[in-house]
Amino acid sequence: MMNERPLLLSARDVGRVYRLPRKSLFGPRAERHALTGVNLDVHEGDTVGIVGESGSGKSTLARILLGLDRATTGTVTYRGRPVEPGHPREQRWFRRDVQIVFQDPLSSLDPRLTVADTIAEPLVGLQVDGSHDERVREVLTAVGIDPATRDRYPHEFSGGQQQRIAIARAIAPNPDVLVADEPVSALDVSVRAQILDLLGHLVDQFHLSLVMVSHDLGVIHSLCERVIVLHQGVVAEAGPTATVFAKPTDAYTRRLLAAVPRLAE
Amino acid sequence: MTEFHARATDPGSLLAVNDLTVAFGDNVVVDHVTFSIERGERLAIIGESGSGKTLTALSIIGLVPEAATVSGRVTFDGQELIGRRDRELSKLRGEAIAMVFQNPQTSLNPLMRVGKQIAEPLRRHHGMHRSAAAKAAVQLCARVGLPEPASAARAFPHQLSGGQRQRIGIAMALACRPALLIADEPTTALDVTVQAEVLAVLAELIATDTTSLLFITHDVALVPLVADDVLVMRNGAIVESGDVSAIIAAPSHPYTSELLAAARKTALPPDPATDRAAMAAVPPGRR
Secondary structure (H helix, E strand, O other): OOOOOEEEEEEEEEEEEEOOOOOOOOOOOEEEEEEEEEEEEEEOOOOOEEEEOOOOOOHHHHHHHOOOOOOOEEEEEEEOOOOOOHHHHHHHHHHHHHEEEEEOOOHOOOOOOHHHHHHHHHHHOOOOOOOOOHHHHHHHHHOOOOOOHOOOHHHHHHHHHHHHHHHHEEEEEEOOOOEEEOOOOOOHHHHHHHHHHHHHHHHHOOOOOEEEEEEOOOHEEEEHHHEEEEEEEEEEEEEEEEHHHHOOOOOOHHHHHHHHHOOOO | OOOHHHHHHHOOOEEEEEEEEEEOOOEEEEEEEEEEEEEOOOEEEEOOOOOOOOHHHHHHOOOOOOOOEEEEEEOOOEOOOOOOOHHHHHHOOOOOEEEOOOOOOOOOOOOOOOOHHHHHHHHHHOOHHHHHHHHHHHHHHHOOOOHHHHHHOOOOOHHHOOHHHHHHHHHHHHHHOEEEEEEEEEOOOOOOOHHHHHHHHHHHHHHHOOOEEEEEEEHHHHHHHHEEEEEEEEEEEEEEEEEHHHHHHHHOOOHHHHHHHHHHHOOOOOOOOOOOHHHHHHOOOOO
């Protein structure tokens, strides 16, 4: 695919094999192929969805893209430099540029840190220059949380607000890429729509590239221009979301789309 | 709403819930809820977290936490259920009223073969002999579409997939041919392809047995697939009720409109070509 915009994250032929516990004292250990031969390019300004059911390898792929897990085969690069697990200090260049939002906001926020400290902590760790106070106010406003609540603790907020705080923390270091792993799965449907709207706005406002992992095809459809469908660790289908969802060519993608309950207008 | 009041007092209803209120101290979580279910009717309760949908269902079968105070009337097949002793209710539970829970992993006993768990209500309520109940359990495994029913019945829960475990949950609930099945988010923990299969099995079985259904869900898109009528709950109260397709086409309460708008935002656009046909075409029992 031709693309003029610079290439940010790139996975080439990525595979991940887990060795299973020994079942017998003799003989080889069994292996599970969580991912096989996955290619994915994220250019500047891209919104890419990784969709799949449980066991499809979508979370493993996200972890490898983030340098939280090591690919058994293949390579991941960010702006041409290899990404792999290592000492936090050596990854600082990467961590500033690529940030993550997790599924469950309450477990991803430290209960003992105030909102302001939660958001400022990565700024300190990543040695981001400038006034952290100012940045905290900016990003809280951007995610629709009143900056006056900056000294409160996570449990004082609703689930949707907690996810907004987690998003504020992720965008605070001014990243180029936001990886969101099931960011709305734990939320009620009305809150879910609001958070998806917010993510869409932030992508525009801060010129973010978005990689979103989800089991929910509707969520991917609402926010991602491109999609890859994972099935048993292999890319079943990839392409523009509108095309893949309207005219799926792969048998599994067709079965997946057919199983999604739809609402009449 | 008036229609529901009128129906609830009809002595012919299978289940009539009148002014049901559940409170924890001063905190009212189910607020004067009134509705009824006729024989063979399929009713869904839709609501977000904290709407009181699950507690409404649990208070029908007397499974609310002890700290809760329950008032109002719940009449099942002409008998009043509120205030009955637990021993009397437990005779009803699993026989006339059965329940399928959200997470089959926690509702099944991990140390017991699933066949024995399906046979349990048959032995307990119908006084069936062990070997006859075991045979019936295998037949039930076949009814819920498990590919090898005899070996499935011998399995322990952890040896089965999530979809298979929920099929076992359905087999167990339908073992005694209950008049009313309460299903509380039965497919929320399942993958979407498995959800389609499990819902198809559930819909088919309750149609064959003319079992009435109370289906509780947060997912509006599932409601047309399993129910004829729907109650929309919010903060413990029913805000709107009526025919499913009528409410989806033209909601009258602002909250229902809001819920539908939010659901449509995160749903795939309707696809009439694949919709129902594809649901029906899903191969049974593969997972």
